[in-house]
Amino acid sequence: MGSNKPKAVKIGICGLGTVGSGTVNVLQRNAEVIAARCGREIEIVQVGARRDNPACDTSAYNVSREIFDVATNPEVDILVELIGGTTVARELILAAIENGKHIVTANKALIAEFGTEIFEAAARKGVTVAFEAAVAGGIPVIKALREGLSANQVEWLAGIINGTGNFILTEMWEKGRDFGEVLKEAQALGYAEADPTFDVEGIDAAHKLVILASLAFGIPLSFDKVYTEGISRIETTDIQYAAELGYRIKHLGVARRRNEGIELRVHPTLIPEKRLIANVNGVMNAVLVKGDAVGPTLYYGAGAGAEATASAVIADIVDIARTLEVLPGQRVAPSGFFSDSHCSSGVLPVDDVETAYYLRMSAHDKPGVMSQVASICSDEGISIEALIQHEPGEGEDHVPVVILTSRVQEAKLQSAVRKIEALDSIAGAVTRIRVESLG
Amino acid sequence: MGSNKPKAVKIGICGLGTVGSGTVNVLQRNAEVIAARCGREIEIVQVGARRDNPACDTSAYNVSREIFDVATNPEVDILVELIGGTTVARELILAAIENGKHIVTANKALIAEFGTEIFEAAARKGVTVAFEAAVAGGIPVIKALREGLSANQVEWLAGIINGTGNFILTEMWEKGRDFGEVLKEAQALGYAEADPTFDVEGIDAAHKLVILASLAFGIPLSFDKVYTEGISRIETTDIQYAAELGYRIKHLGVARRRNEGIELRVHPTLIPEKRLIANVNGVMNAVLVKGDAVGPTLYYGAGAGAEATASAVIADIVDIARTLEVLPGQRVAPSGFFSDSHCSSGVLPVDDVETAYYLRMSAHDKPGVMSQVASICSDEGISIEALIQHEPGEGEDHVPVVILTSRVQEAKLQSAVRKIEALDSIAGAVTRIRVESLG
Structure with a gap:
């Protein structure tokens, strides 16, 4: 590299809220180390924001109150969308893609709900969409x-x-x-x-x-x-x-x-x-x-915070900056997969989910109740892995009973719970919380 | 991409030990998902190994007993060095680089001791060196x-x-x-x-x-x-x-x-x-x-294991495969930094290191000992943050004393310890273990 450095990558930042101001601040403070890692400078050529944010100094930049200016600015290589929401943000990103800009966004709702449309638009124009900051803030997951x-x-x-x-x-x-x-x-x-x-x-x-x-x-x-x-x-x-x-x-x-x-x-x-x-x-x-x-x-x-999220936004900018002049197939696909290779598995309805369960119920303190509960579980193919039953307090005739079950299909668990709740010796609803061993 | 897929990336694997066999097995088992993520197939065009490993099936491959064959094989895009050690492995990698191969290695000793030489050779030839597997096995750190x-x-x-x-x-x-x-x-x-x-x-x-x-x-x-x-x-x-x-x-x-x-x-x-x-x-x-x-x-x-380490080796192969046809400046630099931008900070000698310390000593069970120890610490500017002193056992006249100190420069701590050890009321050496709050 040396004196033969590639030209700076030019970014436009839309939105100067918490993450936007954090991004400006980190880009300013760490400009040198970021350029050393990236191999080129990162230059903010425009900021689009309805209002200034005292948390960052944008006096040196071209600030526009009309964020769509950034999407059409011919100087901008990468539009950084940090306005949030799924209406204006969606239009802004689609407009920027139409104009050949790469996209960096921290917008989880937008990617989760409109990601497919956005990725398809990006693929048509040969640009990329990066969204590390959309999940778990600064963690590069x-x-x-x-x-x-x-x-x-x-x-x-x-x-x-x-x-x-x-x-x-x-x-x-x-x-x-x-x-x-x-x-x-x-x-x-x-x-x-x-x-x-x-x-x-x-x-x-x-x-x-x-x-x-x-x-x-x-x-x-x-x-x-x-x-x-x-x-x-x-x-x-x-x-x-x-x-x-x-x-x-x-x-x-x-x-x-x-x-x-x-x-x-x-x-x-x-x-x-x-x-x-x-x-x-x-x-x-x-x-x-x-x-x-x-x-x-x-x-x-x-998972959140101005500079932690900015860390992820800037990492995405650096990644795109490195591959600015390459072909789309030489970049990482936004979805992680090249589109004709997607997995065909569908998402299961919740009734088919399998987990173990924690159940808490209020049981009449008399013989036979637990054997009724155990028998209902057994009929649905549910094993009881652990049980807590404390003595009733002074003057109480109901005791809390807590059960950990084996892994069971959701529909069977719900059926067992309905039967338990119907027992005369059980008062009120059964509290249900799923259990995962994560082993 | 679709029918217009780029050509497969061709790799040569050197070494069929634990990691080599794991790499072959994962590449075989997960070929489809890896190609879907990478955008191209990964093809093993040669395996260099002194002997076979029953843990993997290489019958479908061109296996050479002479590993340097892989470094000179004109078909090979990436040489995967999994033989270990720092003598033959170094020669093999340098030979492969001379022949324009990219390098993937799991060899921590080689990178730590000869990385600079290897990175420089790679930079001259415009190839890259990847070594995710060299640190913390499969963790993409x-x-x-x-x-x-x-x-x-x-x-x-x-x-x-x-x-x-x-x-x-x-x-x-x-x-x-x-x-x-x-x-x-x-x-x-x-x-x-x-x-x-x-x-x-x-x-x-x-x-x-x-x-x-x-x-x-x-x-x-x-x-x-x-x-x-x-x-x-x-x-x-x-x-x-x-x-x-x-x-x-x-x-x-x-x-x-x-x-x-x-x-x-x-x-x-x-x-x-x-x-x-x-x-x-x-x-x-x-x-x-x-x-x-x-x-x-x-x-x-x-941090280790056949397939966990293979996971990192293959991630490196995929990264290189994506950027096979791009210019070196469009890849991530092996050292993380473009070479003219290195930090100029030197490594401090251990005497200048600052940490808190855990000290354990055997003290005579009589009045005044602790005040002597405290006074020595105080003279060196060391605060005592916590102290444990148990009663002596039956018939014992020495008790273990444990101290947690404030952060202190290594040289000062060593000086204090020498003085404590010289006290008549302290028996034997003082056990020293550093403390880090990692806050």
Whole structure:
């Protein structure tokens, strides 16, 4: 290289929120080391933002209040979409692709819901779309799945991919606090939105899971097929019983390949406390991937935050900068697979999913109840792997009973639960939480 | 792509040991998914091996007993060096580079000791050298450092990068067994060699640390400058005291950037038990990297084994296959940096290293001893952060005293220890183990 350096890569950044300002700041601070790794300079030729952000200094740049200017700016090689949402962002990206720009985005919802359309448009124009920052913030897990583990058939993956949810469950576990109370704190700390639905009901995690599963298995992005369950019904009492059994409760996105098809599901999960991923606490993220050759590998780090996410955005810019002049076939495919080689497995309906289960019920404290429950389980082919039954408190005639089952098909479990709930000796509903050994 | 697929990439594999046979097996079993990700087929056009290995079937291939045939075979695009050692392997790789072959190798000793020469030869010929499998087996940590974290100034990294050592320390901790006893078991299990020096004295870890540090900081490969201390002097009693203080003892490779230069060191280390890396057990590996933008990230998985290592070897082959026809500047640089941009920081001598310390001594059970020790520490500017002193056993007049110190420069610590050892009231040598908070 030396004096014969290739020309700078020219980027346009759209959006100056948390991630946008973090990206500008890291590009400024680490310009030298980034250029040394990339082999060329990265030059911000335009910033498109409705308003400035005092968290970063854009006085040296060409700032436009009209973000679509960036998509049509003939100088721009790469459009960096950091505005979020799925309406304007989609139009912006499609317009930029039409104009021959490469795309870097941190937009998980957009990729999960409209990724197929965007990848197809990019393939037609011979540009690439990179979205490392869309899943697990700064952790280079998309690169790991798409490149680092390219020799593997992925068997399954499981991720703590929503920091807000993990913060809430960690606080509930460490301090015995209730969900509602911790949620309020998370909102005060800025970890959770005023409307926390996306985080606590698992929608954000489902967006990310769909992206990971697509890269792992070569299946189409299929957000509408994910089974999604949030953490809002987890009680501290379940966290404590789980601990008594040697488990932690984490909110996981799980994708598993079976002969019949792919399981795609987001739900609270009991994990053996000895597993590394069971010890990922606070707002941190981690993704555990099981490949047939490599075995289990785990990727851990910050799942959000200005500079952590910027780290992933810039890594994508560097990757594209390196391959700016090459043919599309010499780049990594956005979906991880060349399009005529996709896996044909479909996503299984939730009734066909198989997991072990944690069941908690309130049972009348009299002889014979447990044998009735055991007999219902046995009829559905469910083994009881562990059981906790404490003495009733003073003056109480019902006792909590906790059961860990063997792996069972969802439909059979639901059938057994309906029968248990119908017993006179069982009061109220049975609490159900899935269990994964992740072994 | 479709029917217009690029031609297959042609590889020659040298060496049919554990990793060589694993590579052949994974390439055969997962040929379809690998080609789908790569965009082209991978074709083994020659195997060079002194003898066959019943663990894999090479009957369909052109097998040569003369491995240098592979380096001169005009059909070969990529030579995959899996013979190990630093003499023939070096000659083989240099010969292959002269003949315009790209190189994939799993050889940590060769890269750590002769990497600079090899990279320079490769740069002259416009070919690339890939060595993901040389560090931490199947974990794509080299890719993470070189590409995934390219936006970051790496502040430090710390790795459990020798599975044998971690197995031994894990057994000592979990079962209270002695080093010698567990080493014998590790040898019987095939985890440790008949001569275990490379593993237990830290040389293997030093090879890997040198490679990681070079990629992280852009410093030259400098194996001769690593401070290296093994685990053979760790006693179960220290593991137990460490646990009492809330720490685990792990054998770490640590590289840290300071204003004055780079610390490069391999040694047993107390780590707070709450850190994820403190809970990486058995033969597993993990590398924790602290970047200025991304914060801490951790990469975990199998550090050895036929197919785990093959996973990394094949990922390198896929990467090179994608960029076979591009210019060298459009590939990732083997060292992670374009050569005129290397960091100028030197490696610090061990006397300048700064860490906290665990000290264990045998003190006469009489008044005043601890104040003498505290005064020596204070004179050297060392604070005592924690202290354990148990009652003496029946009929004993000496008690073990354990101290955790503040961070201190190595030279000052050694000076304090010499003075403590000279006290009449202290019997024998002071046991010293470094402490890292990894916060």
